[in-house]
Amino acid sequence: MAYLLLYVDDIILATSSDRLRERFISQLQTKFPMSDLDPLSYFLGIAVTPTPIDTKSKPSANARPPFWDPTLYCSLADALQYLTFTRPDVTYTVQQVCLFMHDSRESQYDALKRILRYIQGTIDHGLHLYPFASHRLITYTDADWGGCPYTRRSHCVIAASLGTTSFLGHLSVNIFCLNRLQESEYRGVANAVSEACWLHNLLLELHCPLRQTTIVYCDNVIAIYLSGNPIQHQRTKHVEMDIHFVQEKVVLRQVRVLHVPFRY
Structure with a gap:
């Protein structure tokens, strides 16, 4: 196999x-x-085992090439994409500079250097992973409704950990208190439960079944209440399928949805 x-x-x-x-x-x-x-030992910019980091393989934030080289721009932008796995605070800005990889100009290169200067000044920030002697799958979910100021699309973020503890340091999180926020939060919980079920099946195929209940952390109290309340109301019919799916996993004691504050 x-x-x-x-x-x-x-x-x-x-x-x-x-x-x-x-x-x-x-x-x-x-x-x-x-x-x-x-x-x-190293995958997607994350050190699986302690390894030295090569900080001289890329130009510094103050370096300026003698001539405009689009290949250098693509190389730097590609490296920053891997960095977003542990630095979610630069995900949006890196996404914007990557939009110009096919036809970049010096103004975009200046914006890319600004990102590098920011990273150089906040080198100790980001998502830190540590080994942890636990075989319980823990997931975190957060969502907003129409949070993007340009497209008004909703966003949902899911983080899962197994055998590691994660510490999100020096990152500010903005919570959008809008109408229908509870629905987007609950759909985020349903997505987290779906991801947890997929991980359960994958680990079962790898002959490493999980015996403990999966924990899903959410910062929305109403979403947590819906996950354990079998009584439906008129205003929750449009999310009834997601509600039934999560409630089924909660009743079978495969999942527990718990509250976590969004601000410490």
Whole structure:
């Protein structure tokens, strides 16, 4: 049995035996130019094991090329995309500079350097992951209704941890108190439960079943009340399917939806 996790050109391979792993890698190498980096230590900008960080591979924030090089812009923007996995505070700005990768100008390069200067001044900020001796799946969810000032689209963020504890440091979170916020929050809870069910099934296939109840943290009290209340009301009919799905998991004691304050 072999499992392959692929993200663009980064691959994690897990096999049931070393012989299968070597044969699998050799078959991949016949089709694609690739190299084996041995045991997993670094993936998507996150250190799986403590490794030194190379801070000289990219130009500094104050560096200016002697001529305009679009390739350099694409390289820096691509590196910043991986950084957003542990620095969600720069996700939006990195997304904006990535929109100009196909036709960048010096003004966009100046904006990209400004992001680098910000990161250089806040190098100790971001999402820190630490090992934790626990086999319980814990998820966090937060949502807003129409929070984007340009598209008025709703957003939902889900974070799941298993065997690690995460600390979100020095990041401010803006909570949008709008009408129908409860609905967007509850749909965020339903999305988190769906993601947890998928992770449960994946770990079961990997012969690492989870025995403990999954915890889902949410900052909206009404969404938590709906997840445990079997009585429906007229104003919740349009989210009835999501409500029934979450309530079923709560009744089976596979999921617990708990409250967490959005501000500490």
